[in-house]
Amino acid sequence: MQNPNTDRELILNAIRQNLPQQQVEHPAIPVFARPGRPLKPDFERNLQEAGGAAHDLKSPAEVQAKLEALHPGAKVVCSAVPEISGTRRAESVQDPHELADVDVGVVRAQFGVAESGAVWLTQEDLVVDGLAFLSQHLIVLLDPEQIVPDMHEAYRRVQLNETAYGCFMMGPSATADIEATLVHGAQGVRSLNVFFLPPV
Amino acid sequence: MGSAKQVDPAVAAEQFIIRDKVHEPMHDRFLWAVMQRRDREAAAIPEWEELREIASQIKEHTLTHLDRYLEEFEANATRRGAHVHWAVDAAGHNEAVHSILRDHGVTELIKSKSMLQEECGMTPYLEHRGVKVTESDLGERIQQLDHQPPSHIVFPAIHKTRQDVAQLFARTIGTDPNHDDPHFLTEEMRNNARPRFLAAGAGMTGGNFAIAETGTFVVCTNEGNADIGAAVPPLHIASIGIEKMIPRVEDMGVFLRLLARSAEGAPLTQYSSHFTGPRKGGELHIVLVDNGRSRRLGMLDFWHSLKCIRCGACMNTCPVYRRSGGLAYGATYSGPIGVILDPTFDEFKYSELPFHSSLCGSCSDVCPVKIDISDQILKWRRVMAQKGYLPFAKRVSFAVAGHVFGHPEEYHAVEKIAEPAVAHAPHFLLYNRSLNPWTRDRELPQLARQTFREWYLANRSTHAKPEHRS
Numbered sequence: 001m002q003n004p005n006t007d008r009e010l011i012l013n014a015i016r017q018n019l020p021q022q023q024v025e026h027p028a029i030p031v032f033a034r035p036g037r038p039l040k041p042d043f044e045r046n047l048q049e050a051g052g053a054a055h056d057l058k059s060p061a062e063v064q065a066k067l068e069a070l071h072p073g074a075k076v077v078c079s080a081v082p083e084i085s086g087t088r089r090a091e092s093v094q095d096p097h098e099l100a101d102v103d104v105g106v107v108r109a110q111f112g113v114a115e116s117g118a119v120w121l122t123q124e125d126l127v128v129d130g131l132a133f134l135s136q137h138l139i140v141l142l143d144p145e146q147i148v149p150d151m152h153e154a155y156r157r158v159q160l161n162e163t164a165y166g167c168f169m170m171g172p173s174a175t176a177d178i179e180a181t182l183v184h185g186a187q188g189v190r191s192l193n194v195f196f197l198p199p200v
Numbered sequence: 201m202g203s204a205k206q207v208d209p210a211v212a213a214e215q216f217i218i219r220d221k222v223h224e225p226m227h228d229r230f231l232w233a234v235m236q237r238r239d240r241e242a243a244a245i246p247e248w249e250e251l252r253e254i255a256s257q258i259k260e261h262t263l264t265h266l267d268r269y270l271e272e273f274e275a276n277a278t279r280r281g282a283h284v285h286w287a288v289d290a291a292g293h294n295e296a297v298h299s300i301l302r303d304h305g306v307t308e309l310i311k312s313k314s315m316l317q318e319e320c321g322m323t324p325y326l327e328h329r330g331v332k333v334t335e336s337d338l339g340e341r342i343q344q345l346d347h348q349p350p351s352h353i354v355f356p357a358i359h360k361t362r363q364d365v366a367q368l369f370a371r372t373i374g375t376d377p378n379h380d381d382p383h384f385l386t387e388e389m390r391n392n393a394r395p396r397f398l399a400a401g402a403g404m405t406g407g408n409f410a411i412a413e414t415g416t417f418v419v420c421t422n423e424g425n426a427d428i429g430a431a432v433p434p435l436h437i438a439s440i441g442i443e444k445m446i447p448r449v450e451d452m453g454v455f456l457r458l459l460a461r462s463a464e465g466a467p468l469t470q471y472s473s474h475f476t477g478p479r480k481g482g483e484l485h486i487v488l489v490d491n492g493r494s495r496r497l498g499m500l501d502f503w504h505s506l507k508c509i510r511c512g513a514c515m516n517t518c519p520v521y522r523r524s525g526g527l528a529y530g531a532t533y534s535g536p537i538g539v540i541l542d543p544t545f546d547e548f549k550y551s552e553l554p555f556h557s558s559l560c561g562s563c564s565d566v567c568p569v570k571i572d573i574s575d576q577i578l579k580w581r582r583v584m585a586q587k588g589y590l591p592f593a594k595r596v597s598f599a600v601a602g603h604v605f606g607h608p609e610e611y612h613a614v615e616k617i618a619e620p621a622v623a624h625a626p627h628f629l630l631y632n633r634s635l636n637p638w639t640r641d642r643e644l645p646q647l648a649r650q651t652f653r654e655w656y657l658a659n660r661s662t663h664a665k666p667e668h669r670s
Contacts, residue, residue, distance in 0.1 A: 008286040011442065011490045015267045018498030024260040026447060029454060032247045046467060095481075096432045100398055115457075116467035129431035129479050133424050151468075152453040160414040160449055164280070164479050165431075168456075168472040173424040176464075177339035177355060178382035179362045180230040186338055186386055187393060188424025188471070 029152065039114040039147040040196075047117030050171030051184045052192040056144075060084065063141070063195055067104065070193060071137055074103035080127040081108045081141055083200060096130030105135030105189075108199065109169075111146040113154045118170035119194065120154065122163040129165050138172070138189040144196040206589075207531065207549060209556040213524035216359070227359050228522040231352075235516040237465025238566070245457070255458055256570035258451050259507035263497060269412040269445040270488065276415025280477030282484040290320035293489045297322060297404070297437055298329055300485050304435055306331065306401030310393075312419070312426035313337040314406030315353055315510060316439045316489055319532045319545075334396045336425035338389055345372045351526030351534065354463050354512040359525045393425075403429025407440035407486075408509065409455060413448045416476040417486065420459060420469040427473050430482075437485045438475070443493050443506040455509060458568035463511040496544050501579045505540050507569040512537075514563035514573055520556055529553060536563035540576040543583070551589035554580035 003009065044054045057063050060083040067077070067084065078099065079086030084106045093099060107126055109119035119140050126132050148154050158166055173188030184190060217224045242248045262269055274284045285300075287293040293316075301309065309331055311317065323333045323344070335341040339356035343349065346368050350356030357365070362380040370377035375388050397403075405426045407417035417440055419426045430436045446455065460469045478484035497503050515521045515535030526534035531542040531550060539557060542550040554577050563573040584590060 006286070007288045007292055007490075010288050011286055011488070011494055012267050012270065014490070014494035015270070015442075015497060018494055019266070020264050020497065020500075020503055022260075022264065024257060024264050026261045027254050027257040029254060029450060030250075032250075050466070050470065097398055100394075118468055118472070123479060129427070133428045133431055150453070151457050152450075155449055155453040158449070158474070160411070160416045160474055160476050164475070164477045166474040166476075167427065168468060170466075170468045170470050170472075172470070174422045174470050175338045175386060176422075177337070177342065177357055178360075178365050178385055179226070180233065180355070180358065181362075181382040183383050183386040185390065186423035186425070187336060187390060187397075187428060 032150075032152070034149045039149055040144055042114040043112050043117055043147050045117070046115065047112075047171060047194060050117050051174055051182075052117060052171035052194060054194040054196060056196045058197075060197075060200070063139075063197060066193075066195065067106070067139060070139075070191075071104050074137075076102045077104045077106065078102045078131060078135065079106040080125065080131060081106055083141065083197070084139075090127035090131055093128045093131075096128055096134065099128065099130045099134040102131070102135040104137045104139060105131045106139045106141070107131065108141040109194075111148055111154070111157055112142050112194070113149075113151065113168065114147050115150045116168070116170050118154075118168040120158060121167050121169060123165040124163060126165075132167070132169065133188045135189055136185075137191045138169075138193070140169075140192065140194045141197050141199075142194050143198045145198065205549070206552055207529065208552055209524060209528045209530065210552070212528035212530060213520075213556070216525040216528055217523060222361060223359060224523055224525070226361060227525055230358060231355075231516045231522050234355075234464055235513070235566075238462055238513060238516070239465075241461040241465045241467070245461070251454055251458055252568055252570050255454050255509075255568060256507060258446060258454065259569050260504075262445050262447055263443065263503065263506055266442065266445060266497065269447060270442060272412040273410050273415055273445060274488070276412070277417075277477065277486055278415070280415050282415065282477050282486050285485060285487045287487055287489045287491070289491050290322075290489075293317075293320045293439060293487055293491065294322050294325040296487050297439070298326060298331070300435070300437055301326070301331055301402060304401060304483075306435065308332045308334075308396070308400045309402050309404060310334050310336050310397050310400035310429045310433065311404035312406070312421060312429055313340050313350075313356070314404070314439055315350075315532065316406055316441050316491075317404070318349060319491065320439070320489070322439075334393065334400070336393055336397070336429060337421070337423060338386060341389060341393070342368065345369075348527065349532065352512060352515060353510050353533065353535075353537075359527065397428050397432055400429070400433045402435040402437060403431075403433045404437045404439070405430060407438050407444055408459070409446050409452060410440050410444045411447075411449055411452065412445055414476055416449075416474050417444075418452065418456075419473045419475070420456075420471065421473075422470045424471050427471055430473070430475065431479065434481070435483050435485070436475070436478070437487065439487050439489060441493060442488055442490055443508075459509055459511055462513040462566065462568040492544055499544070502540065502544065502576055504571050505537070505544075505573075505576060507571050508537055508541070509569055510537075511568055513566045513568065517562045517566050518557075519560065519562075520558055524556070529556070536573045536577065537571075540571075540573060540580060543580055547583070547587060548589060551584045551587070554578075554584060 077086035080090035175186035342357040366380035521535040
């Protein structure tokens with residue numbers, strides 16, 4: 001028997017007393033018709049709209065070369081993927097504060113969403129959640145076959161029961177808080193590049 | 201209830217408008233541009249109207265079974281390792297947060313934007329108890345440094361120019377007052393905030409949605425500031441209003457397709473983050489807050505306002521909000537949604553807000569969860585009139601109009617008489633600045649020479665003579 005005077009019981013009892021008479025059914029969510037065109041160009045265009053960029057790469061060697069070309073001054077590259085060794089392994093990080101000096105973080109997303117250009121990343125993909133936020137720049141590897149059309153399909157893929165943290169990331173950190181002027185790199189990463197490369 | 205003085209939005213709006221020729225037109229222009237982006241995004245989704253209807257039904261379903269979904273959410277979040285707290289009111293919320301911080305010896309807190317924490321007055325409460333609180337959202341930080349509440353639920357500092365921000369940062373964080381480029385100002389704040397993220401003992405967030413099925417809550421931001429606060433300090437506390445529940449993971453697809461498109465004309469916010477239990481090596485506390493929401497659920501005319509997902513589209517589309525600025529509402533929530541939410545906290549203090557509207561209905565048309573905002577504004581006017589909260593100037597004119605419009609036979613009789621009366625009345629009654637400042641920038645429309653009824657009878661009515669029909 002719950003103590004009726006706890007905040008929990010007070011709230012639940014107040015709700016029960018005040019529930020509207022009308023009982024509304026949970027609606028079915030239909031499968032909406034989708035444009036028949038390929039998903040990758042949509043994903044690339046929307047990612048660009050969000051301030052990110054996508055690159056087609058053929059091998060881990062090309063990934064390394066592209067990383068160096070995009071971030072020539074990078075001193076600390078922290079990698080959570082086998083394809084790129086980096087200067088620091090994400091697995092070696094004990095405390096997220098150790099990521100404060102990271103120039104470039106490298107991670108692999110499970111899938112992308114065509115209608116927004118977002119990628120889905122979980123705690124397991126990031127190894128340390130902070131890698132995606134304290135790094136100055138982020139590189140996201142993505143299998144071009146793993147793009148879903150929209151958020152309905154995206155939520156059929158996510159497994160919230162299996163991860164403490166998951167995020168749809170759509171391009172880099174952004175703000176429009178001063179005179180509605182768009183600025184990238186407000187608090188999180190300054191740039192986000194998606195490298196299309198199937199996993200090894 | 202309501203010992204506080206009534207807020208007078210008309211006077212405050214007037215000050216915003218007459219302040220200079222810069223702020224009000226800029227505010228109007230920026231928010232209208234956001235609205236146009238919203239319209240383009242909405243038009244590009246063929247099922248947009250269907251999504252709005254489904255979202256509305258999901259929210260109504262959840263709210264009519266809210267006790268069940270809260271228990272389900274609590275059970276699942278607890279199973280995943282989160283600590284779930286309940287707070288009946290703002291004081292209970294603030295005490296719960298402070299006690300968690302005290303138990304962990306936390307003296308520095310970094311927080312992301314949360315309208316609920318704003319509603320609870322949490323920051324001053326914690327600061328009085330020695331906790332240093334830093335807003336990490338740029339707009340919220342600007343407002344915090346300027347000792348002002350947010351003026352918009354999505355763009356907290358949208359009423360300020362870049363020069364205002366440059367002057368403010370010069371005073372508070374020591375930047376060059378003449379350097380007002382938004383890129384420079386944003387970079388300065390990034391560099392100022394970074395050490396605070398690293399020093400903070402706890403990160404606080406709100407929650408846009410709470411999924412009962414999995415015990416997950418979802419936070420949507422553009423800066424990634426909520427995620428840094430959750431990912432770096434060892435302790436994460438989230439404040440979530442009880443109305444934020446949704447039943448299933450699948451429902452999120454509907455809401456995320458609507459939220460950012462409605463809020464800012466983008467397919468998503470840059471970050472849509474899902475927290476299910478504490479992160480590896482971290483501790484997670486969730487405070488579920490009522491603060492008047494269960495009472496509102498029992499208000500037949502007003503419970504639909506609990507469907508709100510805080511997108512701000514009603515504010516951006518509102519001709520009155522765009523010209524008034526959000527601070528004119530003198531409340532946590534401004535714009536059309538504020539007009540219908542604020543009186544549920546204090547009827548007397550916010551009794552003027554329902555009259556700060558043109559009742560054009562655009563808010564109801566754009567609301568992604570189909571809240572009948574403009575109808576509720578009208579119903580709140582009735583409440584205020586019944587409670588006798590109308591100021592004298594309005595009481596006289598509304599009483600006459602209410603009686604006349606309520607009795608059609610008198611209306612027709614008065615209609616022709618009203619024309620000369622109105623023609624003579626305005627400048628000593630309606631346009632008296634001290635009686636009714638709201639009218640200063642507004643002219644009454646010219647009354648037509650022929651009334652609509654006369655025109656209709658002559659041209660369209662089946663009673664009209666055939667030779668008059670086109």
